[in-house]
Amino acid sequence: MARYGMLIDTTKCIGCFTCRTACQRQNGLLDDEAFIRFETRESGKYPNVHVETVPLQCMHCDDAPCAQVCPTGAAHMGEDGIVQVDQDRCIGCLYCMAACPYQVRVRNSKTGSVDKCRFCTVSAYTSGTKMCTCVEACLTGARTFGDLDDPDSEISKKIAETGAAPIAPGLSKPKIYYVR
Template structure:
């Protein structure tokens, strides 16, 4: 079984927001609803400074905190490791929003369901690849099977020494080059 993950190379990301717009189109989101959030990070002291744009979305954590607290089992994980929301079970209690350390779960205004990135899950499989990956103008995103050592993503993680954003918080499946 595959275990899907994504790599985001912030050194290639130009912060154009194309991934977010593509995601909104693909997932039927309003312009003020988005699964991809952008963090701007500045580090260092002048003149040795470093600025980066970090696109953040659902990290599809192993033992996801949002899934653990979800009282209705609306949030669940597929066999392929994708964390999904069953919109017919969600009551909109927002416990998942509170529990998510990355703050990437959002309320859909029309339904009140608390949604998030689903790797463009179409009902039975992930997007191949998800729209944000397809759209990225600089090839900053790589998607694939983390368990397959020959997959593009596994090769890229090894080559760039990519890591999850905060391994002390959760065991995430989105890897970052920073």
């Protein structure tokens, strides 16, 4: 069985927000509902300065803290390792948002339900987008999507080559790996 994950190479991320707006379009999100957020880091002293932009979105943790705390079972682990939110079960208690170490869950301001990156599984069904839109849309090819359990997949090879790692140690078992 596939265990889908993503690799984000921040050495290629120009912080242009294309993944955010592409995701909003292809997933039919509200204008104020963004599944991808960004943290930036500036280091060094003028004129020797280094800038890093880190896109963050649902990490589809194997031990999903959101699913652990969700009282209604709306947040749950799908069988391809894709964490999903059943919009018709969510009561909007936001407990999952408190449990998520990555602050990547958002409340839909119209329905009140909580939502987040779905690795485009839903838009793949409703409008036939590729998995994943952010990967397809990235202008610099900073993102790779694929099966982490397949040692021959592009993502597995890249993780091995680059030594990509989760964004921060010890928080959960995420399936997004970062090259930094």
